[in-house]
Each structure stands twice: as structure tokens, then as C-alpha cells.
Amino acid sequence: MSSKEWPLWEVFIRSKQGLSHKHVGSLRAADATMAIENARDVYTRRSEGISIWVVESNMVSASDPLDSDAFFEPSEDKIYRHPTFYDVPDGISHM
Amino acid sequence: MTVKEALFTYVLRIADDSLILGQRIAEWCGHGPILEEDIALTNISLDLIGQATNLYQFASELEENKRTEDQLAFLRVDREFSNALLVEQPNKDFGFTISRQFYFDAFRKLFFEALASSKDERLAAIAEKSLKETKYHLKHSSEWIIRLGDGTEESKKRIQEAINFHWKFTDELFFQNEIDTQLIDLDIAIPLTSLKANWLNYVVTVLHQATLEIPTNTFQQEGGRLGFHSEHLGYLLAEMQYMQRAFPNLEW
Numbered sequence: 001m002s003s004k005e006w007p008l009w010e011v012f013i014r015s016k017q018g019l020s021h022k023h024v025g026s027l028r029a030a031d032a033t034m035a036i037e038n039a040r041d042v043y044t045r046r047s048e049g050i051s052i053w054v055v056e057s058n059m060v061s062a063s064d065p066l067d068s069d070a071f072f073e074p075s076e077d078k079i080y081r082h083p084t085f086y087d088v089p090d091g092i093s094h095m
Numbered sequence: 096m097t098v099k100e101a102l103f104t105y106v107l108r109i110a111d112d113s114l115i116l117g118q119r120i121a122e123w124c125g126h127g128p129i130l131e132e133d134i135a136l137t138n139i140s141l142d143l144i145g146q147a148t149n150l151y152q153f154a155s156e157l158e159e160n161k162r163t164e165d166q167l168a169f170l171r172v173d174r175e176f177s178n179a180l181l182v183e184q185p186n187k188d189f190g191f192t193i194s195r196q197f198y199f200d201a202f203r204k205l206f207f208e209a210l211a212s213s214k215d216e217r218l219a220a221i222a223e224k225s226l227k228e229t230k231y232h233l234k235h236s237s238e239w240i241i242r243l244g245d246g247t248e249e250s251k252k253r254i255q256e257a258i259n260f261h262w263k264f265t266d267e268l269f270f271q272n273e274i275d276t277q278l279i280d281l282d283i284a285i286p287l288t289s290l291k292a293n294w295l296n297y298v299v300t301v302l303h304q305a306t307l308e309i310p311t312n313t314f315q316q317e318g319g320r321l322g323f324h325s326e327h328l329g330y331l332l333a334e335m336q337y338m339q340r341a342f343p344n345l346e347w
Contacts, residue, residue: 006129027131030242037235038131041138 008057009035011042013049021053029054101277102215103157104177105284107167108320110150111178114168115328116199117143118335119186128189135235139196142228149221169339173328180319181264183328187257190250193239194257200233201297202268205290214282237301244305255307262310267317268294 006028012021024043029035035054043049063071075081120140127133151164162170181199186192207229210222243254269287278284302309318324338345 028129029131033238034242037238038135040231041135042131045134045138 006030009039009054010057010060011035011039012053012055013039013043014051014053015049017050021051024048026057032056096274096277098277098281098283099157101274102218102283103154104274105278106150106154106157106218108177110147110154110167111176112182112199112203113143113150114147115176115178115331116182116196117141117147118331119182119184120192120196122186123192132189136192139232139235142225142232146221146225146228149224153217153221165339169336173324173332174322176324176328176332177320177322178324178328179264179267179270180316180325181261181268183319183325183331184261184264185327188253190243190253191257191260193236193243194254194261196232197236197240197301198261198265198298199268200229200236201294201301202265202290203229204233205293205297206285206287209285209290213285218283240301240307241305244302244307251306254305258302258307259310259312262312263314263316266315267319270317270320272320 007030008026009029009032010026011024013024014021027035027038027042029038032054036052039052039054044052117140120136120143123133123136124140125133127136147168148164151167154167155162155164181195184191184195204226207222207226211219211226213219213222240254240258243250245251269291271287275284275287279286299309
């Protein structure tokens with residue numbers, strides 16, 4: 001038995017038509033085909049999805065937590081960026 | 096023999112294959128080589144046991160509810176089981192498990208495809224539902240054959256050994272007797288001989304792709320369909336039927 005581990009894959013599932021794929025977790029697999037099948041077996045056993053994407057984890061570039069101050073804090077006091085200053089006409093229930 | 100009696104025997108053969116293989120694969124639960132494969136095998140096991148449930152229910156109705164589907168599964172002895180010898184073979188290792196599965200899935204896919212147009216509507220419906228599951232099982236086992244065959248020196252050696260070992264049980268998948276003849280005449284059963292060429296063709300293609308040798312031994316063993324089993328089945332049944340034997344009529 002080889003001690004070398006298979007690469008890690010991130011799994012995205014689309015739960016139904018019209019919704020976007022959502023990250024649900026990760027798993028190990030030797031190649032993309034196997035990753036999709038493993039994702040099917042691990043993450044869609046209870047009819048959770050109709051489509052699967054897998055991406056090798058090391059292909060994902062992530063923001064650096066150390067940059068959080070500069071990245072995310074400046075938007076916290078910019079409430080005018082939220083569309084909350086409009087009067088929603090009567091009869092529109094979902095906006 | 097009445098058509099109903101013949102059909103009962105025919106349905107039982109299909110059900111027994113599913114149940115015994117399902118139970119065999121269930122032995123992997125918690126012991127899979129990796130977590131993902133553990134779940135994959137358990138899913139396949141549950142698919143097979145689900146197929147068996149549908150078929151035993153049908154069989155039970157065919158014999159006027161003399162026995163329930165549970166009684167058919169848990170209260171028959173080995174001589175009354177008509178599964179093929181292939182499916183009762185021990186798991187041994189992952190390679191043996193995959194090899195057994197591969198030969199069986201390749202057969203089952205062709206079988207259910209044909210059975211889906213049976214004149215018996217109930218059988219056709221069960222076949223159609225099971226076919227979807229079987230297609231995935233075959234994809235899974237075929238890819239593993241290729242991965243192991245075309246993998247490392249060790250994986251190739253072991254999967255080749257398993258492929259050679261199980262070869263002698265493959266002819267029995269195409270076993271037919273007077274039961275089949277009677278039902279084939281009514282367009283209920285499938286002439287299994289008509290599936291053999293396609294089965295062989297598929298198996299050879301995948302083995303080639305896996306860079307594995309096609310087994311050349313011609314000795315074939317059969318008997319399972321008539322209740323003559325290897326010693327392995329008794330142990331499997333002892334474990335599977337234990338609860339119902341120890342606590343008769345137990346339900347949960």
C-alpha cells in the first residue's frame with residue numbers, strides 16, 4: 001500500500017436548475033473522473049444535486065487572511081452601496 | 096409447470112444474484128480502502144439489496160403470498176438459493192471484489208436492457224429501474240479495472256490474478272434450462288445466449304484498455320442456479336440470516 005495520498009478536490013453541487021453550483025466540501029481522488037464519481041457517491045446520495053463540478057484544490061487561489069483589513073473592512077461603512085434607500089412599490093413581493 | 100411457477104423460479108434467480116452480491120459488498124462497509132470508495136461500495140450494495148426487495152416482493156405475490164419477501168431472503172437454506180456461483184465468491188481483496196463486480200455488472204447491464212422489454216410488465220418495470228443503477232455500477236467497476244490494470248506493478252498483478260480466478264464462473268451467468276425455454280416462448284424471459292457475444296466483446300475491450308491478459312482457461316464451473324453452491328454461501332447466509340433465525344419474526 002502506497003502512503004502517497006491522492007490529490008484533494010473541491011466539490012460543487014447544483015441542487016436544481018436555475019441555481020448556481022455551491023461548494024459542499026472536498027474529497028480525495030486520483031483523477032477528475034474519479035473525483036466526480038466519488039462526489040456523486042459521497043455528496044448526492046440523498047438527491048442533493050443534478051450537476052457536479054470538481055476542481056483540484058491546489059488550482060484554487062484564495063485571498064490572504066492577513067489582507068482582511070485592507071480587503072473587507074473598507075466596505076463596512078459604505079451603507080449607501082446597499083439598495084435600501086428605494087421605496088419598493090406595492091405589489092412587488094420579491095426584490 | 097405453470098407459467099406462474101416458472102416465473103417464480105426465474106424471478107428468484109435474479110433476486111438471489113442481487114441479494115447475495117449485495118450482502119457480499121456490504122462486508123466492505125467500514126473497511127473500504129478509502130472513505131470515498133467505502134461509501135461507493137455501500138451505495139452499490141444498497142442498490143442491489145433494493146433490487147432484491149422488489150424482486151422478492153414480486154416472487155412472493157407469484158406464490159400467492161405463501162412467504163413474505165423477508166422469509167424468502169432469510170428463511171431459505173443454501174440449497175434453495177439459485178444465485179450464480181460468481182456472486183457468492185469471497186471479497187478477498189479490493190481487486191477480487193472489483194473483478195467479480197465487473198464480470199457481473201457487464202452481464203447485468205445487458206440483461207436488464209433486454210429484460211426491460213419483457214412481456215411481463217412487472218418484470219420490465221423492475222428491469223428498467225435497476226438498469227439505471229447497473230449502468231453506474233458498470234462504469235464504476237470498469238474504471239477500476241482499467242485503473243488497477245494500468246496502474247502499478249502490484250495492482251496489475253493482483254487484478255490479473257482476480258480476473259483469471261473469476262473467469263471460470265462467468266459461463267454460468269448465461270445458464271438456461273427448461274424454465275427459460277418456457278418463458279422465452281412467451282417473450283417473458285431473455286434468451287441469455289443472445290447476450291454472450293456482446294458481454295465478451297465488452298469485457299475484452301475493457302481488459303485490453305487495462306493492459307490485462309484475457310483469461311485462456313476453458314474450465315467452467317456451474318451449479319449455483321440449481322442450488323449447488325460453493326462452501327462460501329453457507330457462511331454468508333449464516334451471518335445474513337442470524338437475526339431472523341435467532342429471533343424468529345423479529346422486526347425493526
